[in-house]
Amino acid sequence: xxxxxxxxxxxxxxxxxxxxxxxxxxxxxxxxxxxxxxxxxxxxxxxxxxxxxxxxxxxxxxxxxxxxxxxxxxxxxxxxxxxxxxxxxxxxxxxxxxxxxxxxxxxxxxxxxxxxxxxxxxxxxxxxxxxxxxxxxxxxxxxxxxxxxxxxxxxxxxxxxxxxxxxxxxxxxxxxxxxx
Numbered sequence: 001x002x003x004x005x006x007x008x009x010x011x012x013x014x015x016x017x018x019x020x021x022x023x024x025x026x027x028x029x030x031x032x033x034x035x036x037x038x039x040x041x042x043x044x045x046x047x048x049x050x051x052x053x054x055x056x057x058x059x060x061x062x063x064x065x066x067x068x069x070x071x072x073x074x075x076x077x078x079x080x081x082x083x084x085x086x087x088x089x090x091x092x093x094x095x096x097x098x099x100x101x102x103x104x105x106x107x108x109x110x111x112x113x114x115x116x117x118x119x120x121x122x123x124x125x126x127x128x129x130x131x132x133x134x135x136x137x138x139x140x141x142x143x144x145x146x147x148x149x150x151x152x153x154x155x156x157x158x159x160x161x162x163x164x165x166x167x168x169x170x171x172x173x174x175x176x177x178x179x180x
Contacts, residue, residue, distance in 0.1 A: 006049070011023070011025045011029065011030045011033055011034075012025050012029060012033055012104075013025045013086045015069060015140045016030060016065075018055060019055060020055055040139065073076060076156055077156070079155075079156075079158065080152065080155040083155045084105065084106045084107065086156065087108075087118065088104040088105065088106075088110075101143075106152070107119075107148045107149075107151045107152045107155070108148055108152075110148060112144060115144050115147050115148060118151060119147035119148060119150065119151045119160055120161070120162070121147075121167065122161065122162075122164075124161075124164045124167070125150075125163070125164050125167045128164055128167055128168065128171075129143070129147075130168060132146075132171050136171075136174065138174075146167070146171060146174070147162075147170075149170040149173065150162045150166045150167045150169070150170040151166075152167050153166040153170055154166040
């Protein structure tokens with residue numbers, strides 16, 4: 001069985017991986033419970049980023065560690081939005097005749113044709129994606145979602161190209177199912 005902290009999906013009692021609440025389910029029940037929602041259905045739910053947030057301890061919340069300010073984050077998001085606007089408002093930059101600047105606002109809106117155009121991977125990224133496709137048994141839908149998310153991560157980083165680090169970050173947001 002994988003480490004409890006790797007679980008993203010719940011269990012029948014709702015306390016799997018919780019450090020403060022007792023987990024009462026039998027270990028064999030959890031994978032069966034998690035498999036109630038099929039992979040293809042999960043691929044259709046537009047939640048490409050699924051991040052588990054464990055219960056926070058007082059020490060972590062009360063510490064003096066400085067984090068990024070809201071203004072800094074807002075500026076980075078606005079810069080990425082400006083990149084999207086520049087990318088998608090020029091109709092000549094879009095391959096698909098079906099696309100128009102009013103239909104595509106951000107990377108999540110692009111179709112497969114535009115994914116191929118705007119989410120090109122370098123050799124190292126292609127190798128990483130090939131391995132991920134094999135090991136994670138990703139569907140075509142998941143493949144395209146990961147590329148669009150990696151494109152957004154690259155935009156937030158101010159990078160013109162999707163680097164391996166952007167792709168790796170997008171891949172880590174995929175849900176991790178616990179295997180029995």
